Amino acid sequence: xxxxxxxxxxxxxxxxxxxxxxxxxxxxxxxxxxxxxxxxxxxxxxxxxxxxxxxxxxxxxxxxxxxxxxxxxxxxxxxxxxxxxxxxxxxxxxxxxxxxxxxxxxxxxxxxxxxxxxxxxxxxxxxxxxxxxxxxxxxxxxxxxxxxxxxxxxxxxxxxxxxxxxxxxxxxxxxxxxxxxxxxxxxxxxxxxxxxxxxxxxxxxxxxxxxxxxxxxxxxxxxxxxxxxxxxxxxxxxxxxxxxxxxxxxxxxxxxxxxxxxxxxxxxxxxxxxxxxxxxxxxxxxxxxxxxxxxxxxxxxxxxxxxxxxxxxxxxxxxxxxxxxxxxxxxxxxxxxxxxxxxxxxxxxxxxxxxxxxxxxxxxxxxxxxxxxxxxxxxxxxxxxxxxxxxxxxxxxxxxxxxxxxxxxxxxxxxxxxxxxxxxxxxxxxxxxxxxxxxxxxxxxxxxxxxxxxxxxxxxxxxxxxxxxxxxxxxxxxxxxxxxxxxxxxxxxxxxxxxxxxxxxxxxxxxxxxxxxxxxxxxxxxxxxxxxxxxxxxxxxxxxxxxxxxxxxxxxxxxxxxxxxxxxxxxxxxxxxxxxxxxxxxxxxxxxxxxxxxxxxxxxxxxxx
Amino acid sequence: xxxxxxxxxxxxxxxxxxxxxxxxxxxxxxxxxxxxxxxxxxxxxxxxxxxxxxxxxxxxxxxxxxxxxxxxxxxxxxxxxxxxxxxxxxxxxxxxxxxxxxxxxxxxxxxxxxxxxxxxxxxxxxxxxxxxxxxxxxxxxxxxxxxxxxxxxxxxxxxxxxxxxxxxxxxxxxxxxxxxxxxxxxxxxxxxxxxxxxxxxxxxxxxxxxxxxxxxxxxxxxxxxxxxxxxxxxxxxxxxxxxxxxxxxxxxxxxxxxxxxxxxxxxxxxxxxxxxxxxxxxxxxxxxxxxxxxxxxxxxxxxxxxxxxxxxxxxxxxxxxxxxxxxxxxxxxxxxxxxxxxxxxxxxxxx
Numbered sequence: 001x002x003x004x005x006x007x008x009x010x011x012x013x014x015x016x017x018x019x020x021x022x023x024x025x026x027x028x029x030x031x032x033x034x035x036x037x038x039x040x041x042x043x044x045x046x047x048x049x050x051x052x053x054x055x056x057x058x059x060x061x062x063x064x065x066x067x068x069x070x071x072x073x074x075x076x077x078x079x080x081x082x083x084x085x086x087x088x089x090x091x092x093x094x095x096x097x098x099x100x101x102x103x104x105x106x107x108x109x110x111x112x113x114x115x116x117x118x119x120x121x122x123x124x125x126x127x128x129x130x131x132x133x134x135x136x137x138x139x140x141x142x143x144x145x146x147x148x149x150x151x152x153x154x155x156x157x158x159x160x161x162x163x164x165x166x167x168x169x170x171x172x173x174x175x176x177x178x179x180x181x182x183x184x185x186x187x188x189x190x191x192x193x194x195x196x197x198x199x200x201x202x203x204x205x206x207x208x209x210x211x212x213x214x215x216x217x218x219x220x221x222x223x224x225x226x227x228x229x230x231x232x233x234x235x236x237x238x239x240x241x242x243x244x245x246x247x248x249x250x251x252x253x254x255x256x257x258x259x260x261x262x263x264x265x266x267x268x269x270x271x272x273x274x275x276x277x278x279x280x281x282x283x284x285x286x287x288x289x290x291x292x293x294x295x296x297x298x299x300x301x302x303x304x305x306x307x308x309x310x311x312x313x314x315x316x317x318x319x320x321x322x323x324x325x326x327x328x329x330x331x332x333x334x335x336x337x338x339x340x341x342x343x344x345x346x347x348x349x350x351x352x353x354x355x356x357x358x359x360x361x362x363x364x365x366x367x368x369x370x371x372x373x374x375x376x377x378x379x380x381x382x383x384x385x386x387x388x389x390x391x392x393x394x395x396x397x398x399x400x401x402x403x404x405x406x407x408x409x410x411x412x413x414x415x416x417x418x419x420x421x422x423x424x425x426x427x428x429x430x431x432x433x434x435x436x437x438x439x440x441x442x443x444x445x446x447x448x449x450x451x452x453x454x455x456x457x458x459x460x461x462x463x464x465x466x467x468x469x470x471x472x473x474x475x476x477x478x479x480x481x482x483x484x485x486x487x488x489x490x491x492x493x494x495x496x497x498x499x500x501x502x503x504x505x506x507x508x509x510x511x512x513x514x515x516x517x518x519x520x521x522x523x524x525x526x527x528x529x530x531x532x533x534x535x536x537x538x539x540x541x542x543x544x545x546x547x548x549x550x551x552x553x554x555x556x557x558x559x560x561x562x563x564x565x566x567x568x569x570x571x572x573x574x575x576x577x578x579x580x581x582x583x584x585x586x587x588x589x590x591x592x593x594x595x596x597x598x599x600x601x602x603x604x605x606x607x608x609x
Numbered sequence: 610x611x612x613x614x615x616x617x618x619x620x621x622x623x624x625x626x627x628x629x630x631x632x633x634x635x636x637x638x639x640x641x642x643x644x645x646x647x648x649x650x651x652x653x654x655x656x657x658x659x660x661x662x663x664x665x666x667x668x669x670x671x672x673x674x675x676x677x678x679x680x681x682x683x684x685x686x687x688x689x690x691x692x693x694x695x696x697x698x699x700x701x702x703x704x705x706x707x708x709x710x711x712x713x714x715x716x717x718x719x720x721x722x723x724x725x726x727x728x729x730x731x732x733x734x735x736x737x738x739x740x741x742x743x744x745x746x747x748x749x750x751x752x753x754x755x756x757x758x759x760x761x762x763x764x765x766x767x768x769x770x771x772x773x774x775x776x777x778x779x780x781x782x783x784x785x786x787x788x789x790x791x792x793x794x795x796x797x798x799x800x801x802x803x804x805x806x807x808x809x810x811x812x813x814x815x816x817x818x819x820x821x822x823x824x825x826x827x828x829x830x831x832x833x834x835x836x837x838x839x840x841x842x843x844x845x846x847x848x849x850x851x852x853x854x855x856x857x858x859x860x861x862x863x864x865x866x867x868x869x870x871x872x873x874x875x876x877x878x879x880x881x882x883x884x885x886x887x888x889x890x891x892x893x894x895x896x897x898x899x900x901x902x903x904x905x906x907x908x909x910x911x912x913x914x915x916x917x918x919x920x921x922x923x924x925x926x927x928x929x930x931x932x933x934x935x936x937x938x939x940x941x942x943x944x945x946x947x948x949x950x951x952x953x954x955x956x957x958x959x960x
Contacts, residue, residue, distance in 0.1 A: 039960070040960065211960075212956050212959035212960055213959055213960065214959040218959075222955065225945075225946075225947065226946050226947065227946075228942040228945040228946055230708075230709070230937040230938070230940060230945065231705060231708045231709060231937060233701075233704075233705065250955075254947040254951060255945065255947075257933055259934075260931070261931055261932060261933040261934060262930065262931050262932050262933060263932075263933050263937070263940055263944070263945060264932070264937070265708040265927075265930050265932045265937060266930070267704065267708070267738070267926075267930075269701070269734070270730055270731070270733075270734040271730065273698060273701065273731070274698075274700075274701040274704070274730070274731055274734065275701075276701075277694070277698045277700075277701025277702050277704070277705065277731070278701045278702075278704045278705035278708065279705055280694075280701075280702060280705060281672075281692070281701065281702035281703060281704060281705025281706040281707075281708075281709070282705035282706065282708050282709040282937075282938075283705070283709075284692060284702070284705070284706060284709075285670070285705070285706040285709035285710050285713075285938055286709055286710070286938035287705075287708065287709030287710070287937045287938040288945075289705060289708075289709070303695050304695060304698065307694060307695050397956045397959075398952050398955065398956055399949065399952065400946075400948060400949040400952050401949070402948050402949050406942040406946065408942075438690070439690075439710075439938065440667070440670045440689070440690035440706070440710070440713055441667055441668050441670075441690075441710060441712070441713050442667070443667060444665060444666075444667050444688070445667070445688060448666075448667060448687065448688050448689055448690050448691075449690065449691075450682070450683055450690075450691040450692075450693060451690070451691065451692040451693065451694075452692075452693040453693070453694070453695060454693070462683075
C-alpha cells in the first residue's frame with residue numbers, strides 16, 4: 001500500500017472501489033453494470049478483474065478505479081471495499097486506505113478491527129431470503145443489491161444505472177424488473193440508514209465522449225473479421241479463449257452468406273500444435289488465418305513457427321500473455337514472452353511482433369497483422385496480455401477506413417506466372433527480401449513448388465549446399481529489415497526536447513507510464529517517452545535512444561526482456577537502459593513507475609552534487 | 610534427398626488420358642529412396658491412379674510430414690503444390706489447406722512413425738472431423754532415416770534385423786481408423802499394384818476421410834526373414850478380403866461376373882467401387898464386422914487387405930461446419946470486411 005495515502009480526501013470522481021466476491025456467484029455481470037454506469041455518466045473508469053483459475057467457489061475481486069482526469073492505470077489502495085466474501089474479510093480490510101470504508105453483508109455480523117476504517121453494514125442475505133424463495137435468485141440478486149448500495153454511497157445517477165440494467169437484460173426483459181427491485185432495495189436501505197454520499201463520490205462528466213468500454217480480446221476478434229481472416233484454429237487457454245470466441249460471435253453476425261453458409265471456418269483444435277498447423281496450412285493455401293493462445297501454447301507452437309518462418313508462410317498469432325514461467329499464473333498478467341516470441345523456434349529465427357496498447361489497438365493491429373503477414377510472408381505475432389485482453393478499457397471507439405485496400409502481398413496469378421519466364425519461389429526479384437509466391441491450383445503447368453522446412457534453394461528445391469542455405473538465411477534477414485519500415489510507428493511523447501531522461505515502454509503499461517510522467521513532472525523530473533509498437537525496431541527507436549542519457553525501460557517481466565531486445569537488436573548501450581520491472585501479475589501502477597524513476601533520478605542528482 | 614530432375618523427353622506413343630496427359634505428366638523427381646523400397650511402388654500406384662482418374666495435377670495438393678515416406682511426394686505429381694511439413698503434423702496442415710480451398714484434392718502421405726507415434730493425435734482428430742482427404746500411410750514398421758528402430762506398428766512378434774525383440778504390441782492404424790469414424794478405410798500392400806491402384810482411385814474419389822494403410826517393406830532394415838513387414842511375409846499371409854475395381858462415373862463395367870459374387874459400393878460423385886468377393890459375407894459397411902475380421906486374421910498371423918470399411922454418408926468437415934460453397938481463399942476481401950458502417954452499432958454496444 002502507498003505510504004501516506006488516505007482516503008476520503010479526494011472528493012469528486014477520484015477513488016477506488018473494490019468488490020470482493022466468490023467466483024461463480026454471478027457477481028461479474030453486476031460489477032460490469034457498475035463500471036458501465038460510470039462510463040455512461042461520462043466518467044473514466046478502469047475495472048480490473050482479479051480472478052482465480054477456478055470455476056466456482058474461490059475468491060475473486062473486481063477493482064474499479066474512478067478517475068475524472070482519465071488516469072486509467074490500476075491504483076493501489078482501496079477507498080471503498082465491498083466485502084461480499086467472508087473468506088477474504090481480513091485481507092480485504094487490510095487494503096482499505098486510512099479513512100476509507102468497508103461495506104459488508106452483516107447477516108452474519110463480524111467485528112472489523114480497524115479504527116481508521118468506517119464499516120457500513122447491511123443484512124443483504126437476510127433481506128434477499130425474505131424477498132426471493134429460489135436459492136439461486138437469492139444469490140444472484142445479492143449482487144444487484146450491493147450495486148444499489150454502492151450507487152447510494154457514491155451518488156450514482158440512478159436513472160443511468162437503470163438504463164444499464166435495461167440494456168444488460170435486453171432480450172431477457174422479464175429479468176429487468178426483479179433486478180431493478182434488488183437495486184433499489186440496496187440503494188434505499190443505505191439511504192435510509194447512512195448519511196449519503198460518502199466524502200468521495202461521482203459527478204456526471206463529459207470525459208468518455210467518443211470512447212467505448214471494451215476488452216482487448218473482444219476488439220481483436222472483431223479486428224480479425226475486419227482484417228479478412230477466414231480461418232481460425234484455436235485451443236482453449238486462459239486468457240486468449242475469449243479472443244477466438246469474439247471472432248466467432250462477430251463472424252456469425254457479419255459473415256453469413258444469403259444461403260446461410262459461413263464465410264469463415266473455425267476449428268477448435270485438439271491442441272496448440274494442431275491449431276497453428278491448421279492456421280499455417282490455410283495461410284499456405286491463400287486464406288487469411290490465425291490462432292490465438294497464451295505462453296504455454298506459444299511454447300508448443302515453436303516448431304511450427306520455425307517452419308512458417310523458414311518456408312515463408314503468412315500467419316497471424318495472437319499471444320495473450322499471462323504470468324509465467326510454466327503454467328505460472330494463468331489468470332494474472334505479464335509481458336514475459338517477448339524474447340520467446342521474438343526468437344521462437346530453433347535455429348536462427350526472428351519474428352515480427354506487434355504490441356497493442358489497448359483494445360482500440362487490438363482491433364486495428366489485428367486487422368493490420370493480416371496485411372503484414374501476407375506482405376511479409378511470415379508469422380506476425382500480436383503481443384497482447386491478460387490485462388488488455390480480458391479487462392474492459394475505456395478507449396477510443398473502433399474505426400475503419402473504407403478506403404483501406406487489404407494488402408495480399410506478392411501472390412502470382414496464372415497470367416502473371418505466364419509473364420514470368422524464370423519464376424522461383426524464393427528468388428528475390430525486388431531486392432526487398434520478399435519473394436513471389438503461388439497458391440495451389442493456380443496454373444495447370446506453372447508455379448507448383450514443394451514447400452519444405454528443409455534447406456532449399458531459390459526454386460524451393462532441397463539442397464545440402466551450405467552456402468545456398470546461408471544465402472536464403474541472409475535474404476530472410478533482408479526481409480526482416482524491410483519489415484521494420486512497414487510496421488506501425490512508435491508513439492513518442494516528447495515533453496521537453498532538452499530532457500535527457502527517457503522512458504521506453506509498450507503494451508498495457510501506457511496508462512501507468514503517462515500518469516507517472518505527470519507525477520514526475522510535478523517533482524521536477526521531466527521525462528520523454530517512446531511507446532514501442534512493433535519489433536523489429538525502426539530507426540525512431542535508435543534516434544530516441546541517442547537523444548537521451550538515461551532511459552527507463554518499463555516492463556512486466558523479471559528479466560528485462562525488452563531491454564535485452566533493445567540492446568541486441570537496436571544496439572542501444574547497456575548502461576543507458578535502466579529496467580523498471582513489475583512481475584507480480586498485477587497491472588502496472590503509476591506509483592510503481594514514478595517511485596522507481598524518482599529514486600533513480602535522485603541518486604543521479606546526489607551523485608552530481 | 611537431392612533433387613534430381615528426370616529428362617522431359619516423352620515417347621510420342623505414350624498413352625494419354627482425356628486431359629491429354631501421359632503418365633509421365635504425373636511423375637515427379639527421381640526417387641532417392643533405397644532400390645526396392647516399397648514406397649516407390651506406392652508412388653507408382655499414386656501416379657497410375659491419378660492418371661486413370663484424369664486429375665488435373667494442379668488441382669491436387671500433396672502434403673506430408675517427416676520421414677522416408679514423407680519425402681515421397683517429391684517423386685510424384687511435380688505439377689502439384691506440395692508441403693513437406695514437420696514430423697507428425699501433416700493432418701493439421703492439410704486441415705488448414707482444405708479449409709482454405711475445398712475445391713482441391715488433398716493427398717496426405719505419411720509413415721508409421723509419422724502417424725502412429727508422433728502424429729497419432731493429429732491423425733485421430735483429422736478422422737474425427739471427417740476431413741476430406743486421402744491419407745496414405747507407407748507402413749514399414751521401422752524408422753528408416755535413423756537406421757531402423759522399431760516403430761509403433763511393428764508387430765510384437767517381429768524382431769529387428771539384428772535379432773532384438775520388439776517389446777510392445779503393435780498399433781493397428783486401420784482398426785483405429787474404423788473406430789474413430791474414418792469414412793473409408795482400406796489396407797493394401799505395396800507389392801500388390803492390382804489392389805492398390807483402384808483403392809487409391811476410390812479413396813481419392815471419396816468425400817470425407819479416406820485412409821489407406823499400405824504395408825511397404827523397408828528393404829534395408831525390415832525385410833529379413835523374421836519380419837512380418839517383409840515382402841515374403843506379406844505375400845505369404847495376405848488375407849485379401851475382396852478384389853476390387855474402381856469404376857469412374859458414367860463408365861460401364863466391361864467384364865461380367867457370376868451373379869452374387871460382386872457388389873457395388875457407390876460414391877457420391879457417381880463413381881463405383883465394384884467388389885468381387887472372395888470371402889462371401891463380408892460387408893465393408895459394417896464397422897464391427899470389419900474390426901472382428903481384422904482381429905481374427907491378425908491372431909492367425911495374417912494381414913487383412915482390401916476395402917475394410919466404407920461409410921456411405923460421405924459428410925466432410927465443410928458440410929459439418931456449414932462453410933461457403935465457394936472456397937474461402939477466393940472470397941474477395943471487400944466481401945469479408947464489413948466496413949465502417951457495421952462498426953457503428955458495434956461501438957454502441959460497448960457504451
